Each structure stands twice: as C-alpha cells, then as structure tokens.
Amino acid sequence: MMFKGKTALVTGAGAIGGLGHAVARALAAGGAAVTITGRDEARGAEVVADLGGHTRFLRADLIDSEEVQGLAEAAGDVDILINNAALLLGATRELPAYDEAFAVNVRAPFVLTTALAPRMAANGGGSIVNISSTAAGIGMPDMAVYGATKAALESLTRAWAAELAPSKVRVNAVSPGPMRSAKATAALGDDLGGFGNTVPMARAADPSEVAEVVAFVASDRAGYMTGAIIPADGGRSAI
Numbered sequence: 001m002m003f004k005g006k007t008a009l010v011t012g013a014g015a016i017g018g019l020g021h022a023v024a025r026a027l028a029a030g031g032a033a034v035t036i037t038g039r040d041e042a043r044g045a046e047v048v049a050d051l052g053g054h055t056r057f058l059r060a061d062l063i064d065s066e067e068v069q070g071l072a073e074a075a076g077d078v079d080i081l082i083n084n085a086a087l088l089l090g091a092t093r094e095l096p097a098y099d100e101a102f103a104v105n106v107r108a109p110f111v112l113t114t115a116l117a118p119r120m121a122a123n124g125g126g127s128i129v130n131i132s133s134t135a136a137g138i139g140m141p142d143m144a145v146y147g148a149t150k151a152a153l154e155s156l157t158r159a160w161a162a163e164l165a166p167s168k169v170r171v172n173a174v175s176p177g178p179m180r181s182a183k184a185t186a187a188l189g190d191d192l193g194g195f196g197n198t199v200p201m202a203r204a205a206d207p208s209e210v211a212e213v214v215a216f217v218a219s220d221r222a223g224y225m226t227g228a229i230i231p232a233d234g235g236r237s238a239i
Helices: 019-029 041-051 065-075 095-122 144-167 182-188 192-198 207-218
Strands: 007-010 033-038 055-059 080-083 126-131 169-176 229-232
Touching: 007 019, 019 033, 019 041, 019 080, 019 207, 033 041, 041 055, 055 065, 065 095, 080 095, 080 207, 095 126, 095 144, 095 169, 126 144, 126 207, 144 169, 144 229, 169 207, 182 192, 207 229
Parallel strands: 007 033, 007 080, 033 055, 080 126, 126 169, 169 229
Antiparallel strands: none
C-alpha cells in the first residue's frame, strides 16, 4: 500500500462522481488517511460512507479566504495536498463570478500551500498536486476566465517547485482533458457536448483514469518529479 502511514487533504471531493472523489478513493485504497472538503455536509457524508476507512469530511467554502485558513488549521499536518476544487464559469462576464473563480481556483490553493507546505517540510517533506486543465494552454470559447485561473495555477506550480525543492516538498500539476465527471455529464449530457471527440483518443476520460495519474504523481514513486505539468487529456495537448 503505497500511501500507508500518509495523510492527505483533497479539496473539492465532497460529492460522488467527481475527480476529487476518484482521487480520494485512490489515495484511501493505497492506505492513506484522507480528509475531503466540500460545501455540502450531506453529500460529503455520502463520499465518506463510500470510501470508508480513515476518511473524514471538513466543510469549507473556498470562496471565503477565512474559511480556507480555517480549513488549513483543521486539516492539521498532511503529507499530500491535492488542490482539486474549482469553479467553471462558462460564458459569464459578470465581475462577481470572475472574483469567485479566482478565489477558488487560485487563491485557495495559494493559501493552503502557503499554510501546509512549511509543515510538510518540518516533517521531512511532502507532495502537492494541483489540478489544472487543458484550458490553461488552449484558447477555448467561453473558457477565458477558467483557462486564466488554470494558467495561473500552473505558473504557481513551477514557482513553488523551485522554491520548495530544498525542503523536500514536491509540487506538480495534472492537466485533464474532457472527463465524464458527474458535474460535467449533468451539464453537458453523457457525450459531454461532443468534447470527447476533439481529442485524438476520440473519447472523454473516466475520472478514475485521471485519478490514477494524480495518485502516481502524489506518491513516492514519483520522487524525482517536481515542477511538471502532466497531461491526462487523451492526446489533446499534442495537437
């Protein structure tokens, strides 16, 4: 069990069927004690029941910076941080929505990493995985703000990797393409509005496929990997 004795915090994992749920499942299956976060306690309880083992739910609204600070304190010391929570705006041009997207997608990872990385270093090291998107590097209609937040997160990933390497804290990002998460299929239908057909593999990913990549990057098996942006996108970034 490659995560035996490890503790992990996975944000945005408080609902069945999302990438956060799949990542938390992979880490828990590997022996980690996993803390998941979300805004809905009832849905979070469903995820905890599904995962079993050493799993707990902490409610936090990552739009609120004070709640993010509180989450960092409540989580305690962790060996693995997965910055997964994100808001996807679509075509909206409203300023409050813009602010909320940057709060969740950029500021929350910044606050959590700033709080937790020094504690990882004090305990001998750790691993941080930021969840990006192909939208960070590809111009996509109606995805300007979302893509900008993910591009910022990738920039933070590289800077943190250089900054924290002497402390034995690795920082990487995984960049998914079209994915059949519960939220995506609810919004776009089972075929994700045809987005799966835009990649060379001509299909969307199951969240579990991306979660396996995240779990590998988070694990000690990727011990010489830091500052990397790893695509798990069916070849979309290759064309």
